[in-house]
Amino acid sequence: MKLIRLAFFSAAFIVVLSCANDDSPDVIVVPPRALSEVATEDDAEIREYLQTHFYNYDEFENPPADFDYKIVFDTIAGDNASKTALINQVQSAQISVSSDEFGLSEEETVSHTYYYLVAREGLNENPTVADSVLVRYKGSLLTGFDFDGSFINPIWFDLAQIQGPGQGARGFAEAMPNFKRGGDVIDNGDGTAIVEGFGIGAMFLPSGLGFFNASQAEIPAYTPLVFTVDLFTIEETDHDGDGIPSILEDVNGDGYLYNDNTDEEQEQESNSLARFSDFLDVDDDADGTRTRDEIEIDEEGNITFPDGDGDGIPDYRDRDNS
DSSP states (O other): OHHHHSOOOOOSOEEEEEEOTTSOEEEEEEOOOOHHHHHHHHHHHHHHHHHHEEEOHHHHHSOOTTOOOOOOEEESOGGGTTSOOGGGTOEEEEEEEEGGGGTOSSOOEEEEEEEEEEEEOOSSOOOOTTSEEEEEEEEEOTTSOEEEEEEEEEEEEEHHHHHSTTSSOHHHHHHGGGSOOOSOEEEOSSSOEEETTOEEEEEEEOGGGTTTTOOOSSOOTTOOEEEEEEEEEEEOOOTTOSSSOGGGGOTTOSSOGGGOOTTHHHHHHTTOSOOOOGGGOSSTTOSSSOGGGGSEEOTTOOEEOOOTTOSSSOGGGOSOOO
16 A cells, blocks of 8 residues: 555644745745644535545446446536435544644644445454455545555555554544455465455545645645545454454554553653553553463463452553552
8 A cells, every 4th residue: 555655754844945036045834734624624525525426336236247346436417417426325433633643733632524435245244443454445535536556456454553643544444444344265276366245335534534734745735535445354463462452452442552551651751762552562561571471361262351459450451460
């Protein structure tokens, strides 16, 4: 995914140079815009698009023999004037975004609305935001310009990894659990494989769930993003290998893995530059005993979390468990 691999930087300022008569540059410092202001504008822009565009739902409802099961968007006009608008077919969800994620000086936490379309229901379960997924995808702007994609060969994405600060893909990662994977992967014996009944959908994301003020090669700053996705299969992950699936280390249950850090206070006190969220930390409470040694896993893989001092906090997250 070229979008994800692009180097991200949080542009604290945009510097504009202009030349005066003496050819000396004048520096004009333009601070980044407020997260709340842009979120409102993005939502209006996305909703306008959804009200004036449709997708090829007729083909999904009655697939022709040569249908490739790819989502195609078009404008509601002319011969398409009677088509059902996307706004009547999408669902929406909200994600709270902190200005800290973009290094903004104005501190605020803003609810961002994204919209998603399920064009074909997958056969099996939904992934979690902590899983890895095998997908084909295409990334576009609302103008229809395609900036990225992999619609021939599917690619694996570690959703937890690309969700993090600086990746520009929080919305992509957190919208993916709205879709379902297909059936089992069937090996054709010739180096190829097929998956039947994979989920097909699209997501419409405000810039606060993308790159926000950090423009990329083909993505201007403050630009909403559109992704179409085919979800083939998923794989549960345990990023730090501590025996606890990463999704279970989302302690506050908000779906964002990077704000759960049991030993953050100890990391700050040690003046360490490293900050490890629980799903990346082999010793979640920094008590000197590895998390894996403070939990119990039976032969069937069931996990239990001992609480030695009975205070309601499991030992692996309790520095004082005596």
